[in-house]
Amino acid sequence: MSIRTRLTLWYAGILFVSLLAMGGLSYYEFVVKQHSILHAAQVANAIIDEDESEDFGQSLKVLFWCGLPAMLFALAGGWWLTRKALKPVAALTQVVERITEDNLHQQLPKSGAGDELDRLTEVFNAMTARLNNSFARIREFTLHASHELKTPLTVLCGETEMALREGKISPAERERAVSQLDELRRLAHIVDGLTLLAKADSGQVALQLEPVSLDELVRDNFADGQILAEPQNIKVELVLCEEVSLRGDRHRLRQLLLNLADNAVKYNQPQGRVIMNLRRAGEFAELTIANTGAGIPPEILPRVFDRFFRGDAAHGNVIDGCGLGLSIAQWIVVAHGGTIQIASEPAKLTTVTVKLPLV
Numbered sequence: 292m293s294i295r296t297r298l299t300l301w302y303a304g305i306l307f308v309s310l311l312a313m314g315g316l317s318y319y320e321f322v323v324k325q326h327s328i329l330h331a332a333q334v335a336n337a338i339i340d341e342d343e344s345e346d347f348g349q350s351l352k353v354l355f356w357c358g359l360p361a362m363l364f365a366l367a368g369g370w371w372l373t374r375k376a377l378k379p380v381a382a383l384t385q386v387v388e389r390i391t392e393d394n395l396h397q398q399l400p401k402s403g404a405g406d407e408l409d410r411l412t413e414v415f416n417a418m419t420a421r422l423n424n425s426f427a428r429i430r431e432f433t434l435h436a437s438h439e440l441k442t443p444l445t446v447l448c449g450e451t452e453m454a455l456r457e458g459k460i461s462p463a464e465r466e467r468a469v470s471q472l473d474e475l476r477r478l479a480h481i482v483d484g485l486t487l488l489a490k491a492d493s494g495q496v497a498l499q500l501e502p503v504s505l506d507e508l509v510r511d512n513f514a515d516g517q518i519l520a521e522p523q524n525i526k527v528e529l530v531l532c533e534e535v536s537l538r539g540d541r542h543r544l545r546q547l548l549l550n551l552a553d554n555a556v557k558y559n560q561p562q563g564r565v566i567m568n569l570r571r572a573g574e575f576a577e578l579t580i581a582n583t584g585a586g587i588p589p590e591i592l593p594r595v596f597d598r599f600f601r602g603d604a605a606h607g608n609v610i611d612g613c614g615l616g617l618s619i620a621q622w623i624v625v626a627h628g629g630t631i632q633i634a635s636e637p638a639k640l641t642t643v644t645v646k647l648p649l650v
Contacts, residue, residue, distance in 0.1 A: 379408050387415065395423035427493075434489035437482045444479045451475060484615035488598065491622050498540040498626055502650065505535045505544065505576055509569045512548035516565060519556045523563075527556075531568045535576040537649050539627050547623040548578075550616045551643055555582040558641070575629070575646040586637035595633055596621045 379402055386399055398416050401409045451472045454460060460468065490496045513529040520527050555565045563583040570577055587595060594600050599614040624631040629647040 383408065383412065383415075390419060392422075392426055395419045395426065430489050430492045433485055434493065437486040437489060440482045441479070441486070444475060444482060448472065448475045448479065481615065484619060488615065488618060488622065491626070496626075498543060500538050500540060503537055503539045503541050503544060505537055505539075505578075505647070506532050506569055508541070508545055508548055509567065509578065512545070512552050513567055515549060516552040516556060516567070519553060520559075520565060523556065523559070523561055525556055525559050525561070525563050525565060527552075527565045527567070529567045531570055533570045535569060535571060535649065537576055537627075537647055539647065540623075543623045543626070547620050547645070550620045551580045551645075554616055555580050555584075555643075558582065559584040571649070572646065574649055576649055578645040578647070579642055581640050581642040583639070584641055586639060586641050587633065587635040588637060589635075592633065592635060596631075 383399065390397070397419075399412045399419075401412045403409070451468055455465065455468055455472070487496065509532055510529070513527060513532075516527040552565070552567075559565065559582045565583075566579075566581045568577075568579045591600075596617050597614075598618045601614040621631055624645055624647065627647050629645060631646075632644045633641065634644070635641040
């Protein structure tokens with residue numbers, strides 16, 4: 292129940308009690324006192340009873356013709372005053388609902404009345420400023436940390452590769468070095484993803500926009516998907532690929548398609564299927580990539596775009612990855628003015644739908 296409704300009900304209750312009190316006082320004035328006076332000088336019981344009835348009826352008429360309209364008028368006026376008083380609260384609520392981590396720097400407007408609502412607005416502005424500073428420090432730390440990690444990782448990868456090329460190590464040491472090199476490359480991949488997302492959050496990544504034939508990129512991605520799926524005997528199908536052109540960053544769009552195809556293959560079952568479709572949908576190009584994996588439970592589906600979120604812990608131990616692929620894919624889609632959604636039927640089909648605006 293809203294505050295406006297509660298205040299209106301409370302106001303109506305007060306008016307009702309006031310009306311009853313007014314009716315009781317009126318009855319006391321018009322009936323009880325008159326009865327006392329007439330009783331002192333009564334002439335006949337019949338005359339007294341008749342006077343009592345007339346006085347009581349007169350009181351009811353006064354209450355009905357005067358009290359009830361007054362109550363309705365007061366109730367309507369109270370409702371109007373309550374609505375007018377709470378209108379700034381509703382406006383402030385609508386502005387606060389539009390606040391996200393991307394517009395924390397924006398200040399909420401004050402009414403200038405100097406009342407409690409202006410004080411509340413000042414508190415909100417101070418809170419969003421603190422949050423904005425915290426997010427900025429986190430982004431700055433992530434960017435600097437990932438940048439500093441790149442050099443030692445590059446050196447370690449180079450030294451390990453050099454040791455493997457020399458061939459002066461035993462088979463056991465070679466196996467250990469190969470395993471270390473795989474982990475170093477995986478860590479380097481995570482650092483690259485973090486660097487990209489940190490730069491994107493701070494607005495340091497500029498898209499190189501140019502006319503792009505999306506259908507050509509999808510066909511190239513279909514060929515890459517077949518190569519990725521071959522070791523697991525997964526069938527990749529390109530069912531529909533309409534000719535679609537848009538304005539975008541060719542490199543980032545290729546990265547988007549490769550991330551989605553890689554996920555569709557990795558989170559699949561042996562001898563499963565990956566189905567790709569590209570078509571025009573009004574003013575958008577609609578790309579769907581579906582796979583026949585285990586699916587995503589409904590309770591974790593809203594979190595699949597969170598960074599480092601990989602769902603089931605058992606999957607995290609079996610399937611290689613770092614939980615940044617879908618976060619990067621979402622950023623690429625949003626940067627191109629599009630939308631990305633995932634629908635999943637556990638043990639049946641999981642479908643990623645990307646919509647990008649056409650030229």
